[in-house]
Amino acid sequence: MSSNITKTDLVDRIAEKSGLSKKDSKASLDALMEVIPEVLAEEAKKPADERNKIQLTGFGSFEVRDRSARKGRNPQTGEEMEIPAKKVPAFKAGKTFKETVDE
Amino acid sequence: MANNITKSDLVDQIANKTDVTKKDTKEVVDSMLEVITENLATEATKPSEERAKVQLIGFGSFEVRDRSARTGRNPQTGEEIEIPARTVPAFKAGKSLKEQVNVK
DSSP: OOOOBOHHHHHHHHHHHHOOOHHHHHHHHHHHHHHHHHHHHHHHTSOGGGOOOEEETTTEEEEEEEEOOEEEEOTTTOOEEEEOOEEEEEEEEOHHHHHHHOO | OOOOEEHHHHHHHHHHHSSSOHHHHHHHHHHHHHHHHHHHHHHHTSOGGGOOOEEETTTEEEEEEEEOOEEEEOTTTOOEEEEOOEEEEEEEEOHHHHHHHOOO
């Protein structure tokens, strides 16, 4: 298993690239990780056709999608159960992101 | 059509939560998007079982996935075309993000 890149690693790299302090880089990244869920939670309250996406051009967009209720099965007991409808966060990669990764 | 939320809207909201200026916040967000992209591009060159994810606990993780080659069809002409294998970026939402979005 490879070691994943953590938030701390990311903060170090962001600070290097931006020339800003690690402290400010971490504060902004933490705030971004709060703002995106808060914005999506607000959008999730709206009817699907009125929802906004968070669109980061080139990188991608974050949005809320609806999942219908469906029948599932408890894998332990085999028992059928109703899985209720829910709203889920989704990410769609942008053109530049896709192209850079597929090289 | 709804009004999408742009990077500059996001930067404003992030800056409101911190003592960091909007200018510096924009630098951080731009750098973050570049770093994640560069990271996944590097991971994409490795065999899939050796790839690392960018893991932001609670928020989610960014990773690279393989798509096999497949036969598709040109929707205009109906002509069959071979779509080559490729690697694509993917995001998997974390527990806390999922819970916050699933409002009643």
